[in-house]
Amino acid sequence: MNTFKTNLRRVASGALMYACNHVVNRIPLHSWRIHIYQKIYGFDLDHGSTILLGVKFYGSKRFSLGKGSVINDGCRLDNRAGITIGNSVSLSSEVAVITADHNVQDSAFEPSLRSVSIGDFVYVGIRATILPGVTIGTGAVVAASSLVTADIPPFSIVAGNPAKIIGWRSKDLSYTLDYRPYFQ
Secondary structure, three states, X not given: OHHHHHHHHHHHHHHHHHHHXXXXXXXXXXXXXXXXXXXXXXXXXXXXXXXXXXXXXXXXXXXXXXXXXXXXXXXXXXXXOOEEEOOOOEEOOOOEEOOEEEOXXXXXXXXXXXXXXXXXXXXXOOOOXXXXXXXXXXXXXXXXXXXXXXXXXXXXXXXXXXXXXXXXXXXXXXXXXXXXXXXX
């Protein structure tokens, strides 16, 4: 009987995530999508946050998005271990944030889960990838197609594979992102 309940929960969870990534993320009205993400999936979405069409999630709950932050189209957010994103953050299109991987040296190929934290005023360029356990400091910039394998200091500008510091950003940041299209 326990096996039946476990399998039933697994099927229900899989169906819920299938709906999230193949139905909900295609609803053309942004306000409806946000409402569903909050009420059904338990995401903590602050006022004025934006999640555009085609964003894929890999777990329910364990996702927090700050005020005025924007997740652009086609991002892949593996929130199984938790993703926390601060205020006025912009993730460009097709950014991947990963919180799970495997120990390739382990004979059982055991999974490893580590959360990702992204501070306020961070900008992540198109197709960048952020790996498990990383913290990106306030005001940091991650250049397009960069691979973030380690923590990024506040206000640094990083680029490359693996991402390395190439410069520093002004600490005088006070902007608020306000991008909430009706049909996006």
